[in-house]
Amino acid sequence: MSDAKGQDRGGRIELNRAGGGKLELKPTVEQGTVRQSFSHGRSKAVAVEVKKRRIGGGTATRKPSAGGGRSEGGDKPSGEREVRRPSRQDQGGKSGRGPVVLKPLTDEEKKVRLKALSEARKNEEEARKRAEENARRAAAELARRKEEEAAAAKRKEEENARREEEEEARRKAEEQAAKLLAEEEAR
Incomplete structure (x- = not known):
């Protein structure tokens, strides 16, 4: 995208229309910063776009012209007066005028x-x-499990000791039987 027509000129992007006029992209209105805080305690500064406040009850926003504050739509006859109707924003209590009572x-x-x-x-x-109560139950359950594990370990040690004794007794019996058999064969 390196053509000369679409390049940035002074901060604005210009587009050519078929009618000969130019379209311009204007920069955003204003920017401000706010602190965004998160539920876990962290916060950070965030850039936000500031909107202009609407003044008046009309639906379209009017910009005052250089000619004494008259609207661009034309002059009104001197007999008609501009009547300001309360908008929803004024009735809602969030008009930015201060604290709400x-x-x-x-x-x-x-x-x-x-x-x-x-x-x-x-x-x-x-x-x-x-x-x-749940904490008490959990503590009692933990103590019971520890006791059961200790009892199971003790039973396992006793079982191993009993097996070793039986194995030793069987080995001694086999040795005696082998001695007796050897003595009988020697006779």
Whole structure:
């Protein structure tokens, strides 16, 4: 892709249209950085694109022209006034004007929240007790397994000792039988 027409000129890419005009790709509006934090404790700085805030209730964004703040769409008759309608953004409470003030809670809502908090505490306590009981059971199971392994090792040692004794006794009996047989043959 080394042709001269498509090369970068001053930070802009230019394309030729069939009508003779040029299309230009403008750089992004603005960039900012925010800190992104992850659940495992790590955080990093991330570049984000900053959008311009819309001012006014119209659906299309208007840019003020150099001629005294009139819109590009033409002059309005002096009898008509621009009426600003509240947009969804203004009604949503997230207009970026500062902290949102919440309405006070009713007694019923307070009771419901207190009940939910007490239930959550109760559930946490039960979960903690279950976890402690499970830990106790696991420790008892581990101790039982160790005892069984020790008993199995002891039984294995005793079995090996018994086998060695039987083997020694059999060997002695065979030696005596061989001696007796040799004595009888010698006679």
